[in-house]
Each structure stands twice: as structure tokens, then as C-alpha cells.
Amino acid sequence: MYRYDEIDQSLVQERSAQFAEQVVRRLKHQISEDEFKPLRLQNGLYLQRHAYMLRVAIPYGMLSSAQLRTLAKIAKYYDRGYGHFTTRQNIQFNWIDLEEAPLILEELAAVQMHAIQTSGNCIRNITSDPFAGVAADEYIDPRPICELLRQWSTLHPEFAFLPRKFKIAVNSAAEDRTVLLCHDVGIELKRGDQDVLLANIYAGGGMGRTPMLAELIKTDMPWQDLPAYLTALLRVYNRHGRRDNIYKARIKILVKALGVDDFAKQVEEEWTHTKITYAPWTDVDWQRVAQHFTKPPYKKLPALFQEQFIQALQPNERVGFMRWFERNVREHQVAGYSSVVLSLKPHRTQAPGDATAEQMNAIAELADRYSFGELRVTHEQNLVLADVESTQLVALWQEAKRLGLALSNIGLLTDIIACPGGDFCSLANAKSIPIAKAIQERFDHLDYLHDVGDVSINISGCINSCGHHHVGNIGILGVDKDGEEWFQVTLGGAQGHEAAIGKVIGRAFLADEIPAVIDRLIKTYVNERYDGERFIQTVWRLGLEPFKQAAYADDAKEKEGVV
Amino acid sequence: MSGLIRFLRTQNPTLTQTDWQIWYPKADDDHVPVGKYIIPFQYWLTHRDNHLLLERALAGEIGVWFAATDDVIDHKQLIHAGQKLWPMVAVHFPIFRDGRGYSTAALLRERLAWTGPVWAIGDVLIDQLDQLARVGFDHFVLRADQDHELGLCKFEQFSVRMQDSWRYPRTLNPIHQAEVLTA
Ligand code: HEM
Ligand code: SF4
Numbered sequence: 001m002y003r004y005d006e007i008d009q010s011l012v013q014e015r016s017a018q019f020a021e022q023v024v025r026r027l028k029h030q031i032s033e034d035e036f037k038p039l040r041l042q043n044g045l046y047l048q049r050h051a052y053m054l055r056v057a058i059p060y061g062m063l064s065s066a067q068l069r070t071l072a073k074i075a076k077y078y079d080r081g082y083g084h085f086t087t088r089q090n091i092q093f094n095w096i097d098l099e100e101a102p103l104i105l106e107e108l109a110a111v112q113m114h115a116i117q118t119s120g121n122c123i124r125n126i127t128s129d130p131f132a133g134v135a136a137d138e139y140i141d142p143r144p145i146c147e148l149l150r151q152w153s154t155l156h157p158e159f160a161f162l163p164r165k166f167k168i169a170v171n172s173a174a175e176d177r178t179v180l181l182c183h184d185v186g187i188e189l190k191r192g193d194q195d196v197l198l199a200n201i202y203a204g205g206g207m208g209r210t211p212m213l214a215e216l217i218k219t220d221m222p223w224q225d226l227p228a229y230l231t232a233l234l235r236v237y238n239r240h241g242r243r244d245n246i247y248k249a250r251i252k253i254l255v256k257a258l259g260v261d262d263f264a265k266q267v268e269e270e271w272t273h274t275k276i277t278y279a280p281w282t283d284v285d286w287q288r289v290a291q292h293f294t295k296p297p298y299k300k301l302p303a304l305f306q307e308q309f310i311q312a313l314q315p316n317e318r319v320g321f322m323r324w325f326e327r328n329v330r331e332h333q334v335a336g337y338s339s340v341v342l343s344l345k346p347h348r349t350q351a352p353g354d355a356t357a358e359q360m361n362a363i364a365e366l367a368d369r370y371s372f373g374e375l376r377v378t379h380e381q382n383l384v385l386a387d388v389e390s391t392q393l394v395a396l397w398q399e400a401k402r403l404g405l406a407l408s409n410i411g412l413l414t415d416i417i418a419c420p421g422g423d424f425c426s427l428a429n430a431k432s433i434p435i436a437k438a439i440q441e442r443f444d445h446l447d448y449l450h451d452v453g454d455v456s457i458n459i460s461g462c463i464n465s466c467g468h469h470h471v472g473n474i475g476i477l478g479v480d481k482d483g484e485e486w487f488q489v490t491l492g493g494a495q496g497h498e499a500a501i502g503k504v505i506g507r508a509f510l511a512d513e514i515p516a517v518i519d520r521l522i523k524t525y526v527n528e529r530y531d532g533e534r535f536i537q538t539v540w541r542l543g544l545e546p547f548k549q550a551a552y553a554d555d556a557k558e559k560e561g562v563v
Numbered sequence: 564m565s566g567l568i569r570f571l572r573t574q575n576p577t578l579t580q581t582d583w584q585i586w587y588p589k590a591d592d593d594h595v596p597v598g599k600y601i602i603p604f605q606y607w608l609t610h611r612d613n614h615l616l617l618e619r620a621l622a623g624e625i626g627v628w629f630a631a632t633d634d635v636i637d638h639k640q641l642i643h644a645g646q647k648l649w650p651m652v653a654v655h656f657p658i659f660r661d662g663r664g665y666s667t668a669a670l671l672r673e674r675l676a677w678t679g680p681v682w683a684i685g686d687v688l689i690d691q692l693d694q695l696a697r698v699g700f701d702h703f704v705l706r707a708d709q710d711h712e713l714g715l716c717k718f719e720q721f722s723v724r725m726q727d728s729w730r731y732p733r734t735l736n737p738i739h740q741a742e743v744l745t746a
Contacts, residue, residue, distance in 0.1 A: 010722055035659065155725060161660045235666050
């Protein structure tokens, strides 16, 4: 895992000192709220429904156990005992006092963390594959590039006041676990001839009011050119992106307006100049960061087979463990090791992505004992222990169960992505968390969940799409009708290389209708599926019509006067 | 006379006074008032054949300011010629959070090879000074209500930088620095 050098350390400390001074001036009314707002946003502080919210960056999802303990401490002493892991590999605290924010930033700096640019119209936290460095399908470990990008984007002087926020994701595995195409810029890394590291660049993706998938604008670019190329790209966006209308200010609108070819041409033109001015990254840069992402001291272990686990288990544990093994354990690059997803989606009891201070401390302990003191945060709002000895899986499962982190629902119907919604967010039209709970309650039967298999449900409390409802197989969006909370359902969205934006199926529903609607959608799938077909494949094969009819079955009855 | 922070690339920042004035013409203003004025580039564009204006420029009394919407790349030739005429160019910030001016300054320095002073004018706040100074600005006309003295300290809050910029190369550890320079 990356360790700060003196330069990184100075920067975060000086940054927290700078903010402390700005907060003092704000409290003395020497800065107006309007002028303070971008300053606090670029230090991670949102003014929310009830209090300030602090969003802390977890660059490309990597976290050490020491850092997690500090997050637990912040949750305990400065918040109400929990934190919320988000879809962009950040953690949010919902109950922060402005006066205490500089203290928190100092605590974070002490464990090499920060909240820099986690909000505001600037380059946000760089996200990547939570299985980076261990995934069996990886082309190359993306983390050195992610770290170089983190450094390059941190307090970039030219791009602190862009038309709108700017999100970059990096992927470098056969499967895309980063939602690459839904980012302003997606960087896909691969190996070229002689093992040289090359990048494909996608631009213009994003969700929100006008969801769009990014398009390929550049192929096979040597990694050394990334800073000059991205400078050129951001410069074109900064100068020509729309500023008159906040809803049209994202880069996707510019790319669309110019056409992808013209946009790519303008970037290319600018790049011929930035190439001269901005030194490329060098092998020295690579070495400086890559030395932190070497393999941990793996033991030589034999690969394990299922029967060997089964023998270590009590008979009454076998089904439970095997379910967990199937859903929450992943193949590793190194024989005898596995990656484990800890579910932050226990049924009913807490909001998706929430972890209490006690859980965070316990998870830090698990990371120390089972995974070289490191963990990762996933886009789906779960946590990963990446390097677990396969012989330890049973022991880990038993402990995780005690901590309420072992629900075997990864990728299943109840592994819901949800934004904080109306309970916390002042922009919300509706509450997301109670909907997530109601769905989890309805589908609490694990046998059934496992039989239904892969389905993603994503919930956003408003059109800003923090919960990524557009790319959920089933998307649920809070909408406001005459001051009442309604929920619109989209179908057919997907993440990964097959990324697709879902379509609205019809009139919106009231909150208490939603679990039954989901139930009917799933039943339709179960009735219609071919052998081995996933939910989304059935939707794509059949089209929306049969699902629509099922979802609105009651409407039809009502029309006929049956109800 | 108004307060001005001058921070040339090779010197420390200082607070000084200037007799230059910024001209924000109203629709019916048809000539530049007497004195040393930084005028809108758009005005220069439409009146540059006016010999009175040219004479005053030759006398060193006219600089130009770019609006956030002005595209300096479209006017390469003119700006190049301006190197000999204008004692400075300025970039106007209609509101502090309109970031176009940062790229304008970077382009003036990098692509248009403007070596003279670049002033930041308009809604210029002390909390943006460091960023402005890095992309290419070396003179700052702060908004009137800003604490000019405090502004002077705002360039020193960071001892390290993560990017190459007009003013500083990115900070590298001495060991790495030596290697990068020879690489
Ligand atoms: C769990 C909490 C949150 C998460 C995971 C989150 C993350 C995200 C993500 C991933 C998007 C995505 C759309 C995209 O660009 O692809 C988004 C959009 C947005 N979020 Fe959040 N956010 C959260 C909370 C908030 C809060 C509390 C606010 C309240 C101020 C907020 C304001 C916005 C806005 C304004 C957008 C619109 C962006 C657009 O124009 O596309 N978010 N957020
Ligand atoms: S989607 Fe809307 S309601 Fe949900 S967190 Fe984002 S802004 Fe708030």
C-alpha cells in the first residue's frame, strides 16, 4: 500500500492548516458563505439536511487497518458512531461540527488521509478496481497509475474551478469493476508489445439528469503521457464546458455537443502543446510509487478444494459457509489465497454501506489478522479483504458472522446500492434507505435469493444519481409529485463492459408498492428465464413489455374494476 | 490609485500601488478616458485601427484585459503583436468560481509565449491567489473588500506542489529529482 513521503505529508498538513485558517475567518464572518462554500467543498465538507457532512477520500479504495481505526475514532468522537461508505470509494460522516472539521483533517493527515477534492467542481477522488493487484483477470496492477494520478490531481492549480465536478476511474482487468463508462474520464490500462504500459481513454460518461456512457477518444497512449494528455483534455473542458446551466455543465454535454470526433481532435491539438510544457512521467516516478505496491510476503500454499473446507465445518454450518464461499469469496492470483468481500448490507438493520465504529475497529482487526493489515472499499459499498489464506476462510467466516458482516448476498438482490437519500441529503426528493430496508425484508430468504442469482438494485433519492440507479438492473429513483414521495423504476441498466442505461417502465410508485413491484419483476424473470440466464439477460432478450405488464398488473385490474 | 499585489516569478510578493486603471466601458462610452488604462480586448479588436488609440498604445498608456469568454487562441497574431504594444495583459474573473481565466493565463504563457505581466482582475479573492500565481499570473488586483495584507501571506501556505506549473516545477525528493533531471 502507498506510504506518503515527506512531500505528500507536508501537503496534507499544510492543507489542513490552510483550512483551519479559513474556518476561523468564516466564523468571524470575514468570508461570506457563498465564498466559503467552494473552499469547504474542496475540503470535503457539505452542508446537509441536519449538519455538515464530511466526505473523506479513500484513493482507489485502498485502506490500511490503522486508517480504518482512525475512521472509527472519527465516527465515535466527532460523529454519532458510524460512517457511510459510498459508491465512489469515499467514506462520509453525517454529523460534523464545522468548528471540529480542521481537527478531523489533522487526525486524517496523521494517518496519511485527507478530504481534499472529495467535493466541489474539481477532479474528485480517483477510483479503481477494488481487486487491483490480486484479481485473477488483471492485465496489470493499476495502483501505481492511480497513485500518480492522485498526486497529479491534488490541488491542481488550473482545474480547481471547473464547470462541474470531474471523476476519473481506472480499470485494467478483463472484467470492468469500476463502472468505467459512467465517468467523465475512464482510463483503461493494458499491456502493449514488449510489455509497455498503454492507456485507452474514454470521455464523456456520467449519470445524473442526462445519463450517458463515455466514448473512446484515444487508444494506446504511453502511460508517461497521461499528465500532459489529461491537462489538455481538462483544459478543453474548462474553457468550453457550459457554465450557464448547472445541468448542462458536465463534460458529457460538451462531448455530445461537439461530437466525439471533434472533441478528441481539440484535445489532441492542445496535447501537442502541453506535451512540450509538462514533463512526462518517468521510470523514476513509476519506481517511486510502484515500490509500495509490491506483493505482500505470500506463503507458498497449495490450492484448496471445496471438500477440504467442508471437512473443517460442522454439518450444520456447511450450507451457510458454501453459500458465502460462492458469493463472497473470489479467486486470487496466488495459489492458496482468496479475496473476501465483507457485506455491509446486512438485511434490514442498517443503511447500505454503513459501518459502526465498533465494526470498523473489528474489521481493522480482521485485516491485521487475515490480510496483511489492508483492505479495500468497493463501488457497491462493501469492504474487501484481498489476501486471505484459503485455509483461514472458515475461521474468518465465523468471525465475520459474529460481527454481522458475513451475509452471503454479494451481487444478489439485497446487495443494494443506495444513496443516503432524504434521511440525510438535502437534495433528496425521497428517502432511499427505508426502500432498501423494505426490499431486504421482502427478500430475506437466502435460498430464494441464491436461486434468483445476480441482480443489481440501485436506489437514488433524486435525479443526481448518487446511487447510480441508471446502471442498476433495476433502478429506483425518488421523484417528487405534489410534495409526495414517489419512486420511478428503470429496467435494463448494467455496469461493466456491458454497461447500459436503464429505461423507465412507466408511472411512478408509492414507497409501499415497491417491494411488491420488485417481487413481480423477479417472478417474471424466474418464470421466463432460460437455464443459466441472468436477470439482465432475460430483460434484454424479452424487452420491457412482459416486465411492465407484471409491474403494473394491479393497474390493469383496477381498470377492469376487479380491485 | 489602487492596491496591487505584485509577485514576479523571481521575486517575493509585495503590496504596491498602481496608477493603471481598469476600464469597464458602458455601452455609450466611445473613447478610452485620459490616463493609463487596461481596456477590454474586444474594444481593442474593434478599434485597433483608430489612430488615436494606437498613438496612446505607442505612448505606453494602453493594456488589454480578456473576458472569461475571450478565446485567446483565436487571436494569436494580435496578441503576438501586442507584446510590443501593451505593457501588460489582464484576465478578468466575472466571479471567483469561474475557472476559465486559469486556462487563459496558462495558454498566454505556454502557447502564446506572453512574457510580460499578466494581471488578475475582477472578482479576485485572497483564497485563490496561490492557484492564480501558479498558472501564470504575476499581478493581482484584489476585490476592494479583501484583506490585502493577509493576501500577501497566501502565497506561502504550501511548501510543496504536485504539478509542474508556470511558476514552479513539481516538488520532488532530492534523490528523485537528480534522477528525473538526468532521465
Ligand atoms: C452515499 C452518499 C453519496 C454518494 C455515494 C455520492 C456519489 C455520487 C455519485 C457517484 C454521483 C454520480 C453520478 C455520476 O456522476 O456518475 C453523484 C451525483 C451527485 N451527487 Fe452525490 N453522493 C452522495 C451524497 C451526496 C450528497 C449528500 C449530496 C448533497 C449535496 C450529493 C450531491 C450530488 C449531486 C449534486 C450530484 C449530481 C451530479 C451530476 O450532475 O451528475 N451527493 N454523487
Ligand atoms: S442521489 Fe440525490 S438524494 Fe441521493 S445522495 Fe445524491 S443528491 Fe442526495
